[in-house]
Amino acid sequence: MKNGWFWQEVSHEPVSFGDLLARPGVVETLDRRSKLGFCAFHGGNLERFTDQIAREAAERSGSSFYGVLQPKGMRQHIPSTKVDPAESEKLQAFLDHCDMVIAIHGYGLRGRWTDLLVGGQNRELAHHVSWHVRRTLPQYRVVEDVEQIPKGLRGQHSKNPCNLARGGGVQIELPPRVRGLTPMALHWPGHDPSIDRFPHIERLIEGLATAASTWSLDPATPPASPRPPVAASHA
DSSP, rough: OTTTTOOOOOOOOOOOOHHHSSSSSSSSEOOOOOOEEEEEEEEEETSSOOOOOOOHHHHHHTOOOOOOOOOOOOBOOOGGGOOOOOOOOHHHHHHOOOEEEEEEEEEEOTTTTTTTEESOOOOOHHHHHHHHHHOOOOOEEOOEEEEEEEEGGGGTTTGGGOOTTEEEOEEEEEEEEGGSSSHHTTTTTTTOTTTOOOOHOOOOOHHHHHHHHHOOTTTTOOOOSSSOOOOOOOO
C-alpha cells in the first residue's frame, strides 16, 4: 500500500550478502543463548518491526538471536537463499550454535492482510508455533498448510537460512497489519503510534516467546502444547 506515512520503494538490485553487511549503517547482531534461535535478516527499515519481534521473543524465551538491520533511507532486498553464512562469521556462528531456527519476515499481498504464513521445513515446530500464535492472535489466520502459502513465501529451499540449522526451522511471514503498518493502527482505540507500539505486536511476541520456551529440542519428549485441529486456511 503506497501510504505516505510508511511507504518507501524497495530495491532489488543484485547485491551479495557480504556487500550488504559492509554498507554504512547496516548493523549485524548475534546473541547466543539457547539452542533454539530467532532471526530477522531483513530487519530495520526493510521489513519493519521484524527484528524487534524476533529479538524480544528471543529475550523473553531465553533463545538465541541473529539480526541484520538496515538504516533509515535504505531498503535493499536480498533473497533469503542469497543470505549466505559463508559471507558472515556471525550468521555461521548462529547456525552452528542453534539446533533449530525461527525466521521472522514481513510481506504484503492484496487480500491477505490477516494471514500469518508459517513455512519452513520443520513442520512439527511450525505446528507448535502456529498453535501458540493462534492463541494470542485469534483475529488473524495462521496458515501452516504449505500448499496454501504462495510459493515464494514457503521457506522450503535448502539454502534458506531457516533450514540450515541441524534440525531445520520455520519461516514466519507477517502481513503489514499485525506489524502496525496499515492505517488501522492510526485509529486503534487507545493506541497512539507516536508514543507506543501497536498492541498486536505485543500479542505476537507473547505467542512466539511462549512457543519457544515450551518447545523441547528432544524428539523423545512429548510436545509441551496441546494439538487442536488446524484451522482452515484460505488461498
